Amino acid sequence: MKITNIVTTVVGTPWRELTYVELETDEGLVGVGEVRMVNKTETLIAAIQEIGNRYVIGADPFDVERIAWGVLWTEYGRAGEVAQSALAAIDIACWDLIGQACGQPVWKLLGGRFRSVVPAYANGWYQGDREPEAIGELAKTVVARGYRGLKLDPFGAASADLTTAELTRSVSIVEAVRDAVGPDVDIMIEMHGRFRSATAVRVAGALEHLAPKWLEEPVPPANVHGLRNVRLGTRLPIATGERIHGIEDAAPLLEEGLVDTLQVDVTHFGGITGLHKLAGWAAAYNVPLAPHNVCGPVSTAANVHLGVATPNFQVLEHFNDFADTWVLDLVDHPHLVDPRTGGFPVPERPGLGVRFDRERAAEHPSNGATFNLFAVGWEKREGTALDVASTLH
Ligand SMILES: [Mg+2]
Numbered sequence: 001m002k003i004t005n006i007v008t009t010v011v012g013t014p015w016r017e018l019t020y021v022e023l024e025t026d027e028g029l030v031g032v033g034e035v036r037m038v039n040k041t042e043t044l045i046a047a048i049q050e051i052g053n054r055y056v057i058g059a060d061p062f063d064v065e066r067i068a069w070g071v072l073w074t075e076y077g078r079a080g081e082v083a084q085s086a087l088a089a090i091d092i093a094c095w096d097l098i099g100q101a102c103g104q105p106v107w108k109l110l111g112g113r114f115r116s117v118v119p120a121y122a123n124g125w126y127q128g129d130r131e132p133e134a135i136g137e138l139a140k141t142v143v144a145r146g147y148r149g150l151k152l153d154p155f156g157a158a159s160a161d162l163t164t165a166e167l168t169r170s171v172s173i174v175e176a177v178r179d180a181v182g183p184d185v186d187i188m189i190e191m192h193g194r195f196r197s198a199t200a201v202r203v204a205g206a207l208e209h210l211a212p213k214w215l216e217e218p219v220p221p222a223n224v225h226g227l228r229n230v231r232l233g234t235r236l237p238i239a240t241g242e243r244i245h246g247i248e249d250a251a252p253l254l255e256e257g258l259v260d261t262l263q264v265d266v267t268h269f270g271g272i273t274g275l276h277k278l279a280g281w282a283a284a285y286n287v288p289l290a291p292h293n294v295c296g297p298v299s300t301a302a303n304v305h306l307g308v309a310t311p312n313f314q315v316l317e318h319f320n321d322f323a324d325t326w327v328l329d330l331v332d333h334p335h336l337v338d339p340r341t342g343g344f345p346v347p348e349r350p351g352l353g354v355r356f357d358r359e360r361a362a363e364h365p366s367n368g369a370t371f372n373l374f375a376v377g378w379e380k381r382e383g384t385a386l387d388v389a390s391t392l393h
Contacts, residue, residue, distance in 0.1 A: 001101060002026045003059050006052045006090075008045055009358060011296070012367030013324040015381040017041045018296045020330075020356055021048060021089035023061060029100050031061060032356040033092030034298035035085045035267040039370050039386060047086035056090055061097040064273045071270070072246070084245040084270050091271025092302045092352070099351035106352060107308035110276060117343035118307035119315040121149030121186060123294075124323030127380050130156055130169075136176035145321060146339025149186030149213065152177065155203075157376045158194050159391055162203060171206050178210045186213040186315075188239070192373050193217040197226035201233030214239040214261055224252045231258050239263050242292035246270075247278055254285045261314055265292040267299050272306060279310045288314035296320065296327040297334040301352040304335045304344045316344065323381055330361055 005024040010017055019041055021033045037044040055070035071087045072079050079087070099106040107113065122142045128134045135152070142150045154173035158166060177187055189212040191200060200218035207215075214237040219226035221243040231238060237260035244250060245268055253259040262282050266275045279289055291303050293316055300318065307313040318337060320327055328334040331354035335344050347353040372384040374391040384390075 001029070001060055001062070001097070003056055003061055006048065006056060008048055009356075009361050010041055010045070010366035011327070011330060011361050011364045012369055013327065013364065014383045015369055015371045016294060016324070017366055017369055018327065019044055019089065020298060020361065021093050022356060023056070023090070023093040023097060025061065025097060027101075029097055031093035031095075031097035031100065031351065032298050032354070033089035033096070033271070033302075034295050035089045036295045036299070037085055040082060041366065043082050044085055047082050048089060051083070051086050052090065061094040062101075064091055064094050064098075064271075067091065067094065068270055068273055078246070079270075080245050081243070081268055084274070085268050088267045088269060088271035088274070091273050092266070092299060095272045095302070095305075096351040103350050105347050105350060106272070106302070106305040107346070110272070110306065110309035112309060113346060114309055114311050115307070115313075116346055117338070117341045118304050118313070119149075119343040120147065120318045120337045121151060121188060121315050122147040122322060123151045123317050124319035124381060125150060126152050127323070130154075130173065130379065132172045132176035135173050136180035139177045139180040142322070143181050143185055146337060146342050147185075148342035149188065149315060150177075150181070151188035151190050151216070151317070153190035153192055153379070155191065155194060157374050157378065157390065159374050160194070160196055161199050162195070167203060167206055170203070174207055174210050174212070183211075187211075188213045188216060190216045191218045193220040193243070195219060197223070197229035197233070200226075200230045204230070204234035204236050208234070208236060212236060216240065216263065217242070224256075224258070227258050228256065237261065239290060242268070244269070247274065247281065250278060250281065254282060254287060257285070259287060261290045262287055263290055263292045266302055266306065267295055272302055275306060276310070279306075279312055283312045286312075288312045290314040291316060293317040294319055297331045297354055298352065298356065301331075301335050301347065301354050304347060305352065307344070308346050326364075330357055331355060332357065
């Protein structure tokens with residue numbers, strides 16, 4: 001089987017653009033991959049074309065390691081966010097083709113059925129005013145939907161530091177969520193790399209009585225020294241990794257014991273091939289994966305297949321029950337969280353088990369939406385302009 005054509009389609013939502021990559025083959029099979037790029041969709045498209053022309057057109061989709069070698073070694077330059085995202089979309093589509101060609105769901109080719117439910121937690125559910133009572137009410141709707149865990153960033157537009165008033169407000173929001181969901185639902189605290197280490201430690205201490213499942217990205221991702229300080233300053237578990245892009249980037253996190261949950265994103269880490277390798281290495285340190293997942297239904301499917309087959313897969317993030325729920329209609333058989341279990345059931349269709357609907361996608365064309373996590377009101381996920389001033393407070 002040879003890949004003969006690459007078709008990219010960008011779907012616009014108010015706050016995220018989802019890029020779909022279809023690989024057409026000389027045998028008539030079509031495989032699909034997906035990336036949610038943060039603010040650089042046009043750059044991603046260019047990279048997919050450039051990488052695709054060099055390493056993908058004419059290749060056998062079974063040769064995922066050879067395609068990855070082209071991006072990671074032959075290019076010489078370090079593969080970062082853009083290259084590893086372009087590769088990821090291609091790799092996921094290759095695995096879809098491999099599964100279809102074998103007549104097997106992808107998880108059967110990654111180690112088989114390790115678990116029968118892939119646990120999920122909700123994000124994107126707090127699109128309201130940043131008020132404790134309002135967010136507490138929204139949290140109840142998440143639990144009513146069957147989720148056993150939910151994540152929130154209660155810190156508004158904070159960057160670097162947090163005033164005492166803002167800390168008090170943030171803690172009140174998490175207290176309202178804990179009151180709303182009860183003691184048995186996991187609450188993940190998202191910090192989005194906002195803080196200096198001393199601030200993150202101060203915040204961690206103020207939240208400890210609420211027993212959060214983890215603190216996520218307490219400091220910016222390149223600040224390993226700061227992460228070490230946070231590690232020494234809190235008893236709470238630390239999750240991070242959504243902004244690392246190569247297996248070598250995980251070295252300090254694993255080897256220095258700085259992380260309790262790795263959140264590497266399959267769509268920014270070279271795809272299923274990249275994440276599958278990382279899972280094996282993380283297993284040596286007894287560290288689980290809880291992949292960052294802001295994608296639509298295709299890369300969610302890729303994550304579910306990994307989750308079925310990977311022993312140290314902890315839980316999968318999921319937005320699409322609360323944010324832009326129509327994205328589920330971009331495929332024929334979206335993987336859905338079962339309210340009875342709070343997780344995804346094992347998919348049985350060949351490949352990823354989803355077919356991309358180009359006509360449906362055309363109803364939501366690229367709109368240039370940008371997302372600024374340091375702008376006031378980002379939580380409403382209506383799209384926020386990128387301006388430097390919003391980051392300087
Ligand atoms: Mg995050």
